[in-house]
Amino acid sequence: MAGERLLDVKDLEVSFYTYAGKVHAVRGVSFHVNRGETLAIVGESGCGKTVSVQSTIKLIPMPPGKIEGGTVLFDGKDLTAMSDRDLQSVRGAEIGVIFQDPMTSLNPTMTVGRQITEGLIKHQKLSAEKARQRAIEMLSLVEMPNPRERFRQYPHQFSGGMRQRVMIAIALSCNPKLLIADEPTTGLDVTIQAQILDLMKSLQTRMNTSIILITHDLGVVSKLADRIVVMYAGKVAEAGSSEDIFYDAQHPYTQALLKSVPRLHEEARRDLLAIPGTPPDLFVPPKGCAFAPRCGYAMRVCLDHQPGAFPAGDNHAVACWLMDPRAAHVRDGHAGRAEAAGARGGAS
Amino acid sequence: MLAALWIIVTATFFLMHSIPGDPFLGDKVTEAIRQNMLRKYGLDKPLWEQYVIYLGNLLRGDFGTSLKMLHRSVNDMIRDGFPVSALLGLEALAYAVTIGLVLGTLAGFRHNTWLDYLAMFVALIGISVPGFIMGGLMQYVIGLKLGWLPIARWEGFRYTIMPAAALGLGTLAVMARMMRTSVLEVTNQDYIKTAKAKGLSQREIVFRHILRNAILPIVTILGPLTAGIVTGSFVIELIFGIPGLGKYYVQSIFNRDYTLILGTTIFYAVLLVFLNFLVDVAYGIVDPRIRLMRSRE
Ligand SMILES: Nc1ncnc2c1ncn2[C@@H]1O[C@H](COP(=O)(O)OP(=O)(O)OP(=O)(O)O)[C@@H](O)[C@H]1O
Ligand code: SF4
Ligand SMILES: [Mg+2]
Numbered sequence: 001m002a003g004e005r006l007l008d009v010k011d012l013e014v015s016f017y018t019y020a021g022k023v024h025a026v027r028g029v030s031f032h033v034n035r036g037e038t039l040a041i042v043g044e045s046g047c048g049k050t051v052s053v054q055s056t057i058k059l060i061p062m063p064p065g066k067i068e069g070g071t072v073l074f075d076g077k078d079l080t081a082m083s084d085r086d087l088q089s090v091r092g093a094e095i096g097v098i099f100q101d102p103m104t105s106l107n108p109t110m111t112v113g114r115q116i117t118e119g120l121i122k123h124q125k126l127s128a129e130k131a132r133q134r135a136i137e138m139l140s141l142v143e144m145p146n147p148r149e150r151f152r153q154y155p156h157q158f159s160g161g162m163r164q165r166v167m168i169a170i171a172l173s174c175n176p177k178l179l180i181a182d183e184p185t186t187g188l189d190v191t192i193q194a195q196i197l198d199l200m201k202s203l204q205t206r207m208n209t210s211i212i213l214i215t216h217d218l219g220v221v222s223k224l225a226d227r228i229v230v231m232y233a234g235k236v237a238e239a240g241s242s243e244d245i246f247y248d249a250q251h252p253y254t255q256a257l258l259k260s261v262p263r264l265h266e267e268a269r270r271d272l273l274a275i276p277g278t279p280p281d282l283f284v285p286p287k288g289c290a291f292a293p294r295c296g297y298a299m300r301v302c303l304d305h306q307p308g309a310f311p312a313g314d315n316h317a318v319a320c321w322l323m324d325p326r327a328a329h330v331r332d333g334h335a336g337r338a339e340a341a342g343a344r345g346g347a348s
Numbered sequence: 349m350l351a352a353l354w355i356i357v358t359a360t361f362f363l364m365h366s367i368p369g370d371p372f373l374g375d376k377v378t379e380a381i382r383q384n385m386l387r388k389y390g391l392d393k394p395l396w397e398q399y400v401i402y403l404g405n406l407l408r409g410d411f412g413t414s415l416k417m418l419h420r421s422v423n424d425m426i427r428d429g430f431p432v433s434a435l436l437g438l439e440a441l442a443y444a445v446t447i448g449l450v451l452g453t454l455a456g457f458r459h460n461t462w463l464d465y466l467a468m469f470v471a472l473i474g475i476s477v478p479g480f481i482m483g484g485l486m487q488y489v490i491g492l493k494l495g496w497l498p499i500a501r502w503e504g505f506r507y508t509i510m511p512a513a514a515l516g517l518g519t520l521a522v523m524a525r526m527m528r529t530s531v532l533e534v535t536n537q538d539y540i541k542t543a544k545a546k547g548l549s550q551r552e553i554v555f556r557h558i559l560r561n562a563i564l565p566i567v568t569i570l571g572p573l574t575a576g577i578v579t580g581s582f583v584i585e586l587i588f589g590i591p592g593l594g595k596y597y598v599q600s601i602f603n604r605d606y607t608l609i610l611g612t613t614i615f616y617a618v619l620l621v622f623l624n625f626l627v628d629v630a631y632g633i634v635d636p637r638i639r640l641m642r643s644r645e
Binding site: 057059061084085087088089090091092093096097099101104105106107108109110111115118119122123154156167170171 | 538541542543546547552557560561564634635636637
């Protein structure tokens with residue numbers, strides 16, 4: 001059902017040309033977002049989550065960045081082929097973005113109100129007064145106390161959590177079809193994090209927006225995501241429904257991620273914790289599977305050939321040679337996985 | 349503020365008297381006449397007594413009379429000379445701010461292009477070549493060889509262009525370099541990405557979001573820069589033969605014209621303090637964070 005798909009990204013390739021050389025940051029990434037759903041993108045720092053998502057509306061700095069391949073279909077339009085002028089009418093109007101750091105994402109010399117009305121005036125052609133009313137409405141919608149007062153104030157008069165609410169108000173002011181939230185709660189304290197996430201969730205149901213949520217926090221993912229994309233070293237390692245990923249993870253990297261989540265939540269940071277080893281250097285992308293040096297199952301084929309995406313059920317795909325029928329016996333040697341691997345071998 | 353002024357007056361007074369010689373030593377007068385003149389101006393009295401008398405007059409707003417300039421009062425000389433200096437300084441500042449900011453902005457947005465390199469080359473020259481050398485060079489090339497502008501004196505707008513340019517060049521260069529850095533820095537800020545993500549055009553981003561923030565650090569150095577223009581004007585007025593206060597000031601030191609030295613020093617001190625105050629006010633206007641801090645006090 002292609003009409004269900006709001007955003008469909010195929011084979012995205014992005015590189016950065018730096019003084020030190022070319023960084024192949026995104027290496028053939030495909031993912032999609034259905035209407036009204038929340039897609040979570042997880043993966044270690046530097047694996048290309050932000051770049052993948054920002055490239056869809058060309059928000060990455062170019063140069064040094066360059067989108068070298070792939071297509072991005074959004075609501076039937078091909079964003080990669082669009083002129084910058086046409087993209088301007090998509091950004092902010094149909095796709096809203098919330099960035100990671102609320103302390104630096106707002107212009108310090110402009111009133112918060114003006115920063116909200118700016119987009120409204122541009123995209124919805126509202127008069128200044130109408131835009132003001134709408135902005136105040138948005139501020140109350142994101143549960144900002146005294147919205148009228150707040151409208152006239154500057155960002156430094158707001159706390160981090162309140163600034164993130166302002167960012168949400170800006171991002172949602174034009175009723176976008178898609179909201180990109182790139183680690184929206186990093187750097188906020190735990191109770192505020194929960195409030196912001198609840199707020200996003202409730203606004204999503206109210207406005208029927210789709211959300212791409214980038215986060216390090218698997219706890220958040222389990223609460224909010226309908227589907228999950230796991231990225232590793234500029235590629236998609238595994239993609240599937242929330243259920244697929246949490247209860248039927250097939251990729252060794254996904255499995256390692258899930259194991260690394262500390263059980264004592266709350267006080268411990270629920271970041272993606274130590275998996276031994278480090279991701280590869282994307283100046284020199286590996287020939288085979290990027291996870292091989294850290295993977296307990298690595299086979300000879302893994303070193304020389306990139307694994308393709310193997311289907312592991314409806315909408316569940318895994319980029320790992322273990323999914324190849326010929327490798328069905330490999331996991332048998334590893335305790336605890338024998339049965340699962342056997343069952344899968346039979347199915348595929 | 350008053351205490352600072354008192355310290356400046358006192359320090360200048362005693363330093364000035366510690367320079368060997370006196371106002372009349374070089375003149376071709378007999379020793380008897382010289383003693384007479386010293387007595388007339390009270391310079392034969394003990395130093396501390398002169399000091400007390402001077403302070404007394406100062407409190408009444410009287411800077412005394414010049415010892416060398418045909419007995420003109422220092423107050424008159426400031427009244428005549430300052431408008432000329434102020435005009436020169438403002439013109440220099442106007443060149444420096446407009447051209448410096450435009451150059452720096454262009455260099456920032458077109459960085460690593462020939463435009464950027466050209467602008468930064470101009471800035472490098474402006475920073476490394478002192479104003480009086482540049483002034484002399486301009487007099488020679490533009491005034492003498494090309495004959496485009498008058499070489500010296502002060503008789504209309506055409507006469508002001510060269511000295512103002514020479515005086516403003518250093519400041520212009522500093523402004524251009526700072527503005528370039530600042531534009532580059534602001535362009536990479538997260539909130540600029542936010543602005544882009546809102547769907548604003550490059551034009552809207554530049555004029556609404558980048559320029560105002562980029563100008564902030566420039567405003568903070570405007571104080572020292574205007575001070576630089578004030579002090580730079582001393583020499584520029586001298587070499588261009590401009591009848592401004594700066595020229596009197598320099599001459600007064602060579603002449604040991606005690607009252608004129610003191611009067612102009614005090615005047616310049618007050619002027620600089622006042623300029624810094626203006627800069628503070630300007631900064632408050634462009635930066636809401638400062639403005640609010642003030643209104644809370
Ligand atoms: N402006 C840039 N110049 C050069 N390289 C860049 C630039 N932006 C990103 N990269 C590179 O692209 C890769 C992917 O970065 P990206 O920001 O997408 O990671 P991420 O998954 O979002 O990580 P994090 O969780 O830390 O935000 C990194 O290796 C990074 O070095
Ligand atoms: S492809 Fe090979 S190295 Fe890569 S994750 Fe699968 S088993 Fe491990
Ligand atoms: Mg990121």
